[in-house]
Amino acid sequence: MTDCVGKSNSTVWSQLRMCGIVGLVAHEPANQLVYDSLLLLQHRGQDSTGIATAEGSVFHVHKTRGQVRESFRTRDMRALLGTMGLGHVRYATKGAASNEQEAQPFYVNAPYGIVLIHNGNLTNTRELTSELFHIDRRHLNTNSDTELLVNVLAHELQEQVTSHELDPEQIFAAVTRVHDRVEGSYAAIAMIAGHGLLAFRDPFGIRPLILGRRPAENGSGKLEWIVASESLVLESGGYEIVRDVAPGEAVFISLDGEMVSKQCHAAPRLVPCSFEYVYLARPDSVMNGISVYDARLRLGDRLADTVAKYAPTGNIDVVMPIPDSSRPAASQVAQKLGIEYREGFYKNRYVGRTFIMPGQAERKRSVRQKLNAMGSEFKGKNILIVDDSIVRGTTSREIVEMARAAGANEVTFTSAAPPVRYPHVYGINMPTRQELIAHGRKIPEIAQVLGADHLIYQEVEDMRSAIIEGSNVTDLEMSCFTGDYVTGTVSPEYLAWVEANQLS
Secondary structure: OEOOOOOEOOOOOOOOOOEEEEEEEOOOOHHHHHHHHHHHOHHHOOOEEEEEEEEOOEEEEEEEEOOHHHHOOHHHHHHOOOOEEEEEEEOOOOHHHHOHHHOOOEEEOOOOOEEEEEEEEEOOHHHHHHHHHHOOOOOOOOOOHHHHHHHHHHHHHHHHOOOOOOOHHHHHHHHHHHHHHOOEEEEEEEEEOOOEEEEEEOOOOOOOOEEEEEEOOOOOOOEEEEEEOOHHHHHHOOOEEEEEOOOOEEEEEEOOOOEEEEEOOOOOOOOOEHHHHHHHOOOOOEEOOEEHHHHHHHHHHHHHHHHHHHOOHHHOOEEEEOOOOOHHHHHHHHHHHOOEEOOOEEEOOOOOOOOOOOOHHHHHHHHHHHEEEOHHHOOOOEEEEEEOOOOOOHHHHHHHHHHHHOOOOEEEEEEOOOOOOOOEOOOOOEOOHHHOOOOOOOHHHHHHHHOOOEEEEOOHHHHHHHHHOOOOOOOOEOHHHHOOOOOOOOOHHHHHHHHHHOOO
């Protein structure tokens, strides 16, 4: 059945994804600057990528499936003219979301012309789709919630425009209305043709966004600005880190490098996603004032205490990480328990992350391509394996089998994160409870499915305290562990709809 919006009632929205975004205003060609930044964000998505630049009031866009290095030829880069630009990388989802048409950025031609990229997931897509068609009279050409977001922004900006001139207050008023209408998580960057770069973050700051600046190299005394998902992009480019974009805040940077900002929500509250610190972000990044590497060290400290409480540590010969994101936690577990730390798994760096791959069969197939167990490190030993998290369990089960095949005597499997029991609806590919190995199972039952002799998870409160320790952050978005959705708008009916319609 098709409704009058022109989209099926059972539309599979390409919402659930993790992305990396960057936008900048420079006084030199932006194309290479954006490209270099996307290389540093490649860990946040390997399925599709796109760059847009602005040459005066003209946009140049190239987007395609694939990783950054394989997606941009010399001729593509030469066509990306201008000193303002933005870029996006996205990880794989399934169904319509794998369509190249839905790669970002997205463009609308009025008002002025807007190009937008987005990291996150909107949770009221059904309502927004209806509003855009019946009230705003805007056409949607894909099933991407990013296209929804750019159209909502464009409509609200059109409502504010009273003349050819556009001032920041009109832009900020439009963002305020976006916050009123849009639910879910979103860190967004947009270029407005002939005017400048806009960045804004949802009122809970669930997805990261950080602001930096540097003096222009042309000696003009002007500043160049950048906003990106992770601080490592700023540091690599020689930018001074100014601060994180605050929850609910909008930042506008003119073509001349003048920056203005404003809080555009009445009651913002910083509740960043815990999974950034557990797994997704690079360890050399700082998010919301928290070092990702230090947070992972503290996760290892807390996990060691739990291991000592529940496992026969006197029988464990070695502690081994699953490379790469669990290394800091594993090293702390080994140090605190006084057990030898060894590297028993070798990682093939040219295979993508398995829990974010499109289908279960493809995930399972890629695990063996991704990791190899070195028999000399396993034979006859009792192994304690540390992973950052266990989501579907496909990788974990294969790892236990590999350890046994390599000669391990006993396998204790540990997770630096708590059991993932609930769907993640704010931008990570965990849409259905049935896919999650911990859903509806007690820990001994999960251990049996994994084939491990012992299974130990981090406690929820230990994870929370480890991540926020020493920072100004007071709470975290932990819905996939607790079932409590911070936006307060995620209902059982919505979760059922996602499970019925989202292919993973």
